[in-house]
Amino acid sequence: MNTRQRMQALRRSGVGPVGMADAGGIAAVPEHPACVIGSGQSCEHSLVDRELNRELFTYEQTVRGRFARIVGVLKQISAHQHDATFAERAQQLALEQLGFELPREVLDDAWVSGLDLRALHSHCIFNSLKLCVERASAEQAGWSQRLPIDSNLLHSCGYHTVDISPCADGRLQGIAPYVLRLLPAPNVRVKAYAGALFDVDGDVADWAQREVERLSGAMEDGDRLNYLKIAVYHLSSSNPGAQGCAAHGSNDRQATESALSRLDELREAIDRSFGVGAAPDVLLIGVDTDLDALRIHLPDAFGDVNPHRYIETGKIYRETLGLSAEAARVRIAEMIADVESTGGWGQGQGQMRDGMRRLVSALAEANLSQIEYVIKHHTGRYAVIGHDEECIVAGEAVRTLQLRNLFYFAHLDTVEEGAPDMDVGIKIFRNLNVAHGLPVPVLVHFEYDSRIPGSRQRAVDRACRVRDAIVGRYADLAKKGLLTCAMAVSDRNGDECCDFVADEAVADH
Ligand SMILES: [Zn+2]
Numbered sequence: 332m333n334t335r336q337r338m339q340a341l342r343r344s345g346v347g348p349v350g351m352a353d354a355g356g357i358a359a360v361p362e363h364p365a366c367v368i369g370s371g372q373s374c375e376h377s378l379v380d381r382e383l384n385r386e387l388f389t390y391e392q393t394v395r396g397r398f399a400r401i402v403g404v405l406k407q408i409s410a411h412q413h414d415a416t417f418a419e420r421a422q423q424l425a426l427e428q429l430g431f432e433l434p435r436e437v438l439d440d441a442w443v444s445g446l447d448l449r450a451l452h453s454h455c456i457f458n459s460l461k462l463c464v465e466r467a468s469a470e471q472a473g474w475s476q477r478l479p480i481d482s483n484l485l486h487s488c489g490y491h492t493v494d495i496s497p498c499a500d501g502r503l504q505g506i507a508p509y510v511l512r513l514l515p516a517p518n519v520r521v522k523a524y525a526g527a528l529f530d531v532d533g534d535v536a537d538w539a540q541r542e543v544e545r546l547s548g549a550m551e552d553g554d555r556l557n558y559l560k561i562a563v564y565h566l567s568s569s570n571p572g573a574q575g576c577a578a579h580g581s582n583d584r585q586a587t588e589s590a591l592s593r594l595d596e597l598r599e600a601i602d603r604s605f606g607v608g609a610a611p612d613v614l615l616i617g618v619d620t621d622l623d624a625l626r627i628h629l630p631d632a633f634g635d636v637n638p639h640r641y642i643e644t645g646k647i648y649r650e651t652l653g654l655s656a657e658a659a660r661v662r663i664a665e666m667i668a669d670v671e672s673t674g675g676w677g678q679g680q681g682q683m684r685d686g687m688r689r690l691v692s693a694l695a696e697a698n699l700s701q702i703e704y705v706i707k708h709h710t711g712r713y714a715v716i717g718h719d720e721e722c723i724v725a726g727e728a729v730r731t732l733q734l735r736n737l738f739y740f741a742h743l744d745t746v747e748e749g750a751p752d753m754d755v756g757i758k759i760f761r762n763l764n765v766a767h768g769l770p771v772p773v774l775v776h777f778e779y780d781s782r783i784p785g786s787r788q789r790a791v792d793r794a795c796r797v798r799d800a801i802v803g804r805y806a807d808l809a810k811k812g813l814l815t816c817a818m819a820v821s822d823r824n825g826d827e828c829c830d831f832v833a834d835e836a837v838a839d840h
Contacts, residue, residue, distance in 0.1 A: 376648060377656040378696050379703045386473035387509060388708050393470055394463055394734050397429075398721050401455040404428045405448055412446045431458040449770050453815035456722050456772040457831070460732065464829040467731035471508075479697045480513040488693070489686035490612070491556035492541050494520045496529035496593075497563035498576055498586075499742070499752050501720035501759075502620040505735040506563060509704070510623050511616075512697035517823075521728045522742040525755045526578030527562045527590040530748070531597050534560065538601060538611055558611035559690075560597060562590040565618045567716060574620070574716050578755060587638045591615050591628075594636060610634075612687060616694075619645065621716045623701045623735075627691055629671055631679025634687075639677030642670050642691075644698040651699075663695055718763060722772040723756045725749065726797060729776050729821065729829045738774070744793075746800035757805055770813045773801055781825045791832050794818040 375381075408421045418438040425433045434454055437447050463470075485493060493513070497503035503523065507515045515521070520537065522529060538558055545553035564586040567574035575581035579589060598610035615636045617626035624645035628636045647666055651659035671682050683691070705711060719736045725743060732738065739756040743749025760771040775798045779790035798816045808814040818832045 376652050376659070376699050376703055377654060378651070378659050379700045380477065380479070381703075383474055383477040383512075384700055384704045384707065386477065387704060390470055390474060391708075391734060394737065397459045397462060398456070398737075400428055401452065401459065405451055405455065408433075408451075409446055409448060412441045417441065425455075429455060429459070430462055447812075449768070449812050450815070453770050453772045453817075457774065457815075457817045460722065460738075460774060461829070461831060464729065464731045467828075471731070471733075474508060475514060478508055478512050478514040480511060480693055482514070482516055482518060484693060485518070485559075485690075486552065486556065487686075488690040489555065489557055489684075490559040490690070491545065491550055491553065492518045492520070493559045493561060494522070494534065494537060495561045495563060496527050496534075496742075497521065497523050497618075498527045498565055498578065499523040499525045499740050499756065500565060500576065500620075501718060501736040501739045503563060503565055503618060503735075504720075504737055504740055505733050506618070508733050509735065510618055510625070510698065510701050511694060512700060515730050515733060517730075521740075523728070523740040523752075524742055525752045526576055526586065527564050527593070528578070529562065529593055529597075529742075531593060531600055533744075534597050535600050535604065538597075539605075542605075559614060560594060560611050561614045561616060562594050563616045563618060564590040565620050567621050568619045568624075569621045569712065570716060577759075584638070587615070587617060591636055591638055598634075614687075614690075615641075617641070621712045623698070623705050624648070625694070625698045627694060629667065629679070629691065630683045630687055631671075632681025632683065633679075634684075635679055637677040637679060640670060640679060641677075642667055642695060644695050644702060647695055648699050648702045660692075660696070663692060667691065667695070718759050720759065720763065722774055723753075723760065724774050724776055725753060725756075725801065726776045726794065727778045727821075729774075729819070731828060743797070746797055746804060750804070753801065753804070757808070765808065765813050770815045771805075771808060773798075773814065773816045775801070775816060775818045776821065776829060778821050778823045781822045781827075787820060787822070790820045791818070794820060794832060 404424060408424055411417055411420055414420065418435070421438050422432050425431065433451055437450050440447070495506070497506050507513045507519060507521060513519060524530070541558055544550050545556070550556070565576050566583045566586065571583060572581050575583055576586040579586040594613040594615060598613060601610040602608070612630070612634055613636060614630065615628040622645060624643065626641040626643055628638070628641040630636050647663055650666070651662050654662060667688070671679070705713065715736070720739045722738050723741065724732070724738045725741045727742065728740065739759060741749050741752035741756055743752060746753060757771060764771050775794045777790040777794050779786040781787065795818065798818055801816060802809045802814065805814050819829045820832060821828045821830070
């Protein structure tokens with residue numbers, strides 16, 4: 332059993348290292364957990380939504396189980412490749428265990444050249460992703476209705492759109508529903524870049540498009556609502572020198588300051604182009620990916636953010652554990668006010684606006700549920716604190732794929748522009764997959780707008796170009812069959828979601 336299989340077995344079991352915890356509390360405390368519990372003390376916070384946590388955990392197990400079974404099923408199939416009824420048995424096993432069929436030609440050719448397990452492995456990864464998308468509305472129904480940060484809450488805080496740029500790192504890819512407890516609705520855009528170094532020009536264009544909708548009256552309450560940009564950097568509290576953000580050499584300070592610089596550049600770009608005061612609100616958030624605890628940087632009265640002025644939800648969790656819900660909320664408000672007034676050399680000018688304060692308070696409170704989720708379901712700290720992604724998604728986000736370490740996500744329009752993000756992803760997968768003889772599966776995904784004539788075909792063509800560019804850029808892997816690409820498109824305003832585009836369809840065009 333290699334490292335990856337061991338990790339998958341561990342994940343399949345739904346618990347971390349043996350004896351570390353059960354659903355009732357912490358039996359043995361891992362290093363640096365958010366919550367250290369003494370004997371007899373309960374680890375149940377009054378502000379945690381336990382039902383929501385149960386729903387999210389059920390979903391996590393369902394999705395992880397789908398991928399964790401793949402290697403075992405392929406091994407079983409491989410053991411029977413010389414049987415007379417091999418193809419039928421293999422299909423039956425795949426259907427029963429994985430929920431889809433395997434490509435017939437690969438099975439039929441096995442008798443002469445051996446079973447192409449690399450091709451089957453990628454086929455299984457892509458089809459498992461497909462199942463996640465197809466079953467998303469049923470499998471996510473339990474938690475999507477309970478997430479506290481929804482469009483109503485965002486509106487009440489004064490925001491019509493939230494544009495989030497986390498790092499491309501797989502550990503941040505469940506950020507909306509899990510870490511932030513934010514409903515991944517159409518007015519929430521996630522565009523991930525290595526090191527959270529988002530494309531300022533692209534963001535100006537996205538902001539401008541929403542601004543046109545707002546000014547044209549197409550947006551309800553548009554006259555009083557604003558656009559919010561959030562940059563999310565990350566760190567590792569238990570292994571800061573090695574498991575932080577690779578794009579910043581695991582340097583926590585550099586990750587923070589670089590993300591903040593991009594936010595400042597975005598504000599400046601919009602103010603300069605459209606007049607002072609046009610710039611959107613910005614928020615800087617850091618995630619400790621070992622625990623999913625947050626640093627929320629507090630903007631001042633001018634919306635300015637400082638790397639040193641933040642609240643820590645891990646600390647809030649510990650300080651408010653045991654308080655009633657009402658008392659805990661009062662304490663959270665005090666802790667926010669304390670940081671605002673005594674920010675030391677991070678002190679800003681005045682206090683943040685009411686809407687922003689409401690949002691920061693809601694995010695801090697919502698994250699307490701995620702902290703307890705990691706305590707209850709992942710022994711206080713994830714068993715795998717590093718990379719463990721199943722594939723790379725390149726292009727635009729698939730809204731229905733939401734889970735930590737499910738995929739590495741490079742937001743890009745062209746491979747030339749997105750090369751640094753793709754290079755980091757490929758490097759991660761050289762360790763995760765190629766080192767064990769497995770190919771790197773890359774899903775190229777773009778959105779189109781069905782209201783615009785020809786939009787779908789252009790999205791397909793773009794996916795095709797990006798796929799070709801990826802194959803060209805990593806030719807060493809592609810030639811050895813160690814890089815497999817699939818393409819899919821989604822309608823931004825309709826029902827088609829992550830429909831896989833067959834090569835033939837592209838070739839016919
Ligand atoms: Zn990173």
